[in-house]
Amino acid sequence: MPDTPTSRRRQAAATEDAFIAAATALFARRGYHGTSIADLAAELGLTTASLYYHVASKQELLMRVLTNGITPYLERLEAIVAAGTDPRTTLRAAVHNHLSSALHDQDAVAVFHRERRFLEAPHRELHEQRVARYDQLFTGVIAAVLAEGDVPGDPDLLRLAALGLMNWTVEWYEPGGRRSADEVLETFTGLITDRLLGPA
Amino acid sequence: MPDTPTSRRRQAAATEDAFIAAATALFARRGYHGTSIADLAAELGLTTASLYYHVASKQELLMRVLTNGITPYLERLEAIVAAGTDPRTTLRAAVHNHLSSALHDQDAVAVFHRERRFLEAPHRELHEQRVARYDQLFTGVIAAVLAEGDVPGDPDLLRLAALGLMNWTVEWYEPGGRRSADEVLETFTGLITDRLLGPA
DNA sequence: CGATTCACCTACTGGTCGTTCAGTAGATGG
DNA sequence: CCATCTACTGAACGACCAGTAGGTGAATCG
DSSP, rough: OOOOHHHHHHHHHHHHHHHHHHHHHHHHHHHHHTOOOHHHHHTOOOOOOHHHHHHOOOHHHHHHHHHHHHHHHHHHHHHHHTTTOOHHHHHHHHHOOOOHHHHHHHHHHHHHHHGGGGTTTTHHHHHHEEEEEHHHHHHHHHHHHHHTTTOOOHHHHHHHHHHHHTTTTTHHTTTTTTHHHHHHHHHHHHIIIIIIOOOO | OOOOHHHHHHHHHHHHHHHHHHHHHHHHHHHHHTHHHHHHHHHHHHHHOHHHHOOOOHHHHHHHHHHHHHHHHHHHHHHHHHTTTOOOHHHHHHHHHHHHHHSSHHHHHHHHHHGGGGOOTHHHHHHHHHHHHHHHHHHHHHHHHTTTTTSOSSSHHHHHHHHHHHTHHHOOOOSSSSSOOOHHHHHHHHHIIIIISOOO
16 A cells, blocks of 8 residues: 655655666666676666665566566557457557557567566466466457458467567667668558458 | 598587587577576586587587578578579568478577577677578568569568568477468468568 | 664675586597 | 597586675654
């Protein structure tokens, strides 16, 4: 139960966000096993002992990074599906949401893809549950489009194709590079909705 | 200069292949930084000291795994392009080759995607060169198709879309699972050549 | 004004990391 | 039969790993 935010509490909260931000950046650049607690502490201007005042273990830190990465786009997908718009509109929104996350929270999404396999019990179970929920929602969105009957193919394989197309962006997209995030976002959304899952 | 293969030499060669195979499997499962030299030695029934009789460093081992993974499909792509068939036939062959590697040499390709960023100098340069060569060839194949004018879009983005679709298979495909490699291979080749890069 | 809490520190633990060294059993070759 | 080579070993190297014990000054509390 949160009480009135004193200046002390507010500072502590900000520091916790800084922990997750630093861990996300380092895990993305060097990988989970390639990042030491000392690296993280140094990045935050602390000693390793001080870091352990805030987090229980390196695994907990990974869990927080993963949760922080997946939560916003899981919640938005829930909302998109709950809106109950027609299948193709829902699809476009779901694809837009997924791609937008990959492009704007690149580090968090990269860590999600690359490092989640290093998450151990007991955190693992909860995390897998959330991932399964996302998959289930996304599969439903695609299945609804295919149910209209105007695009042939295996729903699972089409879903995996679309996800690959979107998820791979984190491997090559460079913020501030030759192409803007919006440009990639619009082009790829179009590729998926109009070509990959376009009416035959 | 290789002399006549005595039984001793043949055994040594076989052992070296075993090193790469074991390293590929372990790096794929646990990651480069998550795999210790001791893990590798144990897998091979050796001590760490013995392992260092055969390889100079862990980095060299990574380089060998990466080279071993990329070489066959780079060579095949060279041959496909050199064949000089018409653009769409060439495309289909290039896509087929790429996907086939991802599905059949899954571990090697996974290590290639996930761990190559941990390769340091001096190996890094040669490796990057080979990757750039592959990219260049593949881009050329796609550009040739687009040059025919019957499919609109940015060649680079279409290439990245196609690569994402193919490369992502290593993250979900399970050999011996519900779907055969051939089934995925045929479906995805079709998705790319007929829908993603299909005539408008 | 004490008592307590907070956020941090120094100093250290036992263990593991990649790597090296000196040596050796056994096969090969002159 | 003796010199050489191959493939390997036990033991150790310094560096680093995740994590901990115990203490310190400053802010917050009744």
